[in-house]
Amino acid sequence: MMEKMIFGRFIPGDSLVHRLDPRAKILFVFLFIGIVFVANNAIGYALLLGFTLLIVFLSKIRLYFLINGLKPIFILLIFTFLLHLFFTREGDLLFSFWIIEIYEEGLRQGIFISIRFLVLVFMTSILTLTTSPISITDGIEILLGPFKKIKLPVHELALMMSISLRFIPTLMDETGKIIKAQMARGSDIGSGPMKERIKAVVPLLIPLFVSAFKRAEDLATAMEVRGYRGGEGRTRFRQLDWRLADTLSFVLLAGLTAVLWYFRT
Amino acid sequence: MEILLEGVGYSYAEDTPFEKRALTDVDLHIPSGSYTAIIGHTGSGKSTILQHLNALLKPTEGVVTIGDRKIEAGVKAKDLRKIRRQVGIVFQFPEQQLFDETVLKDIMFGPLNFGVPAEEAERRARELVVQLGLPEDVLEKSPFDLSGGQMRRVAIAGVLAMEPEVLVLDEPTAGLDPRGRQEIMDLFHELHLTKKLTTILVTHSMEDAARYADRVAIMHKGRCVVTGEPAAIFSNEEQLGDYSLQPPRSVQFQRDFEKRTGLLLDSVSLTEEALAKNIAAALSKGSDDR
Numbered sequence: 001m002m003e004k005m006i007f008g009r010f011i012p013g014d015s016l017v018h019r020l021d022p023r024a025k026i027l028f029v030f031l032f033i034g035i036v037f038v039a040n041n042a043i044g045y046a047l048l049l050g051f052t053l054l055i056v057f058l059s060k061i062r063l064y065f066l067i068n069g070l071k072p073i074f075i076l077l078i079f080t081f082l083l084h085l086f087f088t089r090e091g092d093l094l095f096s097f098w099i100i101e102i103y104e105e106g107l108r109q110g111i112f113i114s115i116r117f118l119v120l121v122f123m124t125s126i127l128t129l130t131t132s133p134i135s136i137t138d139g140i141e142i143l144l145g146p147f148k149k150i151k152l153p154v155h156e157l158a159l160m161m162s163i164s165l166r167f168i169p170t171l172m173d174e175t176g177k178i179i180k181a182q183m184a185r186g187s188d189i190g191s192g193p194m195k196e197r198i199k200a201v202v203p204l205l206i207p208l209f210v211s212a213f214k215r216a217e218d219l220a221t222a223m224e225v226r227g228y229r230g231g232e233g234r235t236r237f238r239q240l241d242w243r244l245a246d247t248l249s250f251v252l253l254a255g256l257t258a259v260l261w262y263f264r265t
Numbered sequence: 266m267e268i269l270l271e272g273v274g275y276s277y278a279e280d281t282p283f284e285k286r287a288l289t290d291v292d293l294h295i296p297s298g299s300y301t302a303i304i305g306h307t308g309s310g311k312s313t314i315l316q317h318l319n320a321l322l323k324p325t326e327g328v329v330t331i332g333d334r335k336i337e338a339g340v341k342a343k344d345l346r347k348i349r350r351q352v353g354i355v356f357q358f359p360e361q362q363l364f365d366e367t368v369l370k371d372i373m374f375g376p377l378n379f380g381v382p383a384e385e386a387e388r389r390a391r392e393l394v395v396q397l398g399l400p401e402d403v404l405e406k407s408p409f410d411l412s413g414g415q416m417r418r419v420a421i422a423g424v425l426a427m428e429p430e431v432l433v434l435d436e437p438t439a440g441l442d443p444r445g446r447q448e449i450m451d452l453f454h455e456l457h458l459t460k461k462l463t464t465i466l467v468t469h470s471m472e473d474a475a476r477y478a479d480r481v482a483i484m485h486k487g488r489c490v491v492t493g494e495p496a497a498i499f500s501n502e503e504q505l506g507d508y509s510l511q512p513p514r515s516v517q518f519q520r521d522f523e524k525r526t527g528l529l530l531d532s533v534s535l536t537e538e539a540l541a542k543n544i545a546a547a548l549s550k551g552s553d554d555r
Binding site: 011180181184186187202203206 | 364424427
């Protein structure tokens with residue numbers, strides 16, 4: 001169960017997307033999030049979906065794996081879809097049964113919002129799947145560099161982020177281990193009535209918290225022992241390198257925006 | 266209780282880019298009442314095999330038979346509680362599973378889950394704390410206030426309190442001081458004999474495997490390559506070397522002793538005590554001849 005989750009995971013690879021500069025990828029995703037809202041009709045959303053699938057294809061990550069890994073998100077997606085479907089009362093009445101009434105606008109909105117959501121989740125997942133946590137942090141630190149002038153602790157923020165990203169898989173593995181240990185002691189997680197299930201979470205959460213705090217303390221000690229004193233005067237081992245492909249990715253994005261704008265109604 | 270693995274294969278994270286093969290075509294028979302040691306180099310699949318022994322993992326190929334229950338690849342297994350009650354697992358670093366307010370409650374967690382009455386569970390907890398050499402006042406303390414070694418003992422008590430018929434041990438003494446190791450391993454052996462348990466010990470320590478087990482299985486790259494009696498397995502240094510393992514220290518000493526003195530000992534010395542006895546016998550025989 002846990003091993004299929006892909007939040008925050010990184011799959012090493014050598015695709016076009018993997019090789020892009022992390023700064024480019026982060027900016028790209030942020031701009032893309034804005035551009036998604038330009039689309040407001042069927043052609044626009046189809047274009048967005050197609051564009052996203054193209055990026056997935058370029059990243060050489062199997063679509064099946066991506067969908068499988070994002071299963072928990074789909075629950076949220078279906079929920080949003082149903083909300084729109086049932087509670088939008090505009091346009092022609094398509095279907096009515098008992099107290100359920102489905103309107104044309106509801107169906108349209110439901111589908112559009114779902115696509116928007118899906119496209120956003122896919123894009124951000126591709127960012128973390130193809131960029132190592134260290135590169136992401138480096139990228140963010142440089143992109144936020146100008147804010148140092150207004151005393152924003154950019155280095156510390158970036159470090160915090162990289163540490164939390166780094167520990168997601170570790171904590172996941174640990175959760176799996178503790179679940180197994182408690183299952184071996186007869187605790188049934190994931191079955192039985194709701195009350196029992198909630199009770200079964202306690203033996204899982206407490207050991208997890210204990211070990212997370214212990215890890216945090218160990219990490220802090222290890223950093224201090226090695227003379228870590230924040231970002232001041234710290235040099236970089238990995239130098240980022242902006243290439244033609246990075247510039248071209250923005251040309252592509254600009255093209256998408258132009259086409260979306262053209263078809264916008 | 267008998268456990269039988271036939272053609273068992275297992276892959277972690279099947280159908281994802283993280284897919285990792287852990288077991289391939291494992292056949293292993295664990296007779297009822299035996300003490301089986303599973304040895305092997307790091308990453309040989311020891312810990313994976315252990316989780317099949319009470320259906321925490323279901324094989325992706327093959328069949329695991331636990332007592333009268335069959336767990337088959339691709340077939341949904343329901344109601345595994347009975348198996349979990351019969352097969353107790355002490356995981357590596359079991360102190361990580363402690364969670365309750367007091368040691369007593371934590372030890373009672375397992376038995377209560379399996380429907381043991383509260384008084385009976387408490388009786389078992391009080392008895393086990395003494396057996397494991399912990400002071401009795403520990404029962405009302407929080408498990409997180411104890412030392413590492415004490416936490417380990419409490420966690421082990423939590424598994425033993427379920428009174429399983431099969432006891433699976435995954436490096437139960439890793440990280441303990443030598444005396445604590447010996448005490449705990451001796452306790453497991455005593456329980457094995459008095460309660461007629463079927464015991465499976467997964468270990469890096471050849472000394473423990475040689476001292477306690479009556480059967481040894483060697484894992485190598487996800488396959489179970491050799492099974493047999495400890496004396497036969499630990500005297501075959503060449504074979505052990507093939508799987509990057511070394512014989513126990515007493516057997517190494519015996520080999521060097523025989524090479525140096527030309528005297529041959531009567532049997533394979535699986536423990537230091539046996540080694541001393543064998544050497545004494547060989548020396549007195551040697552002096553009689555002269």
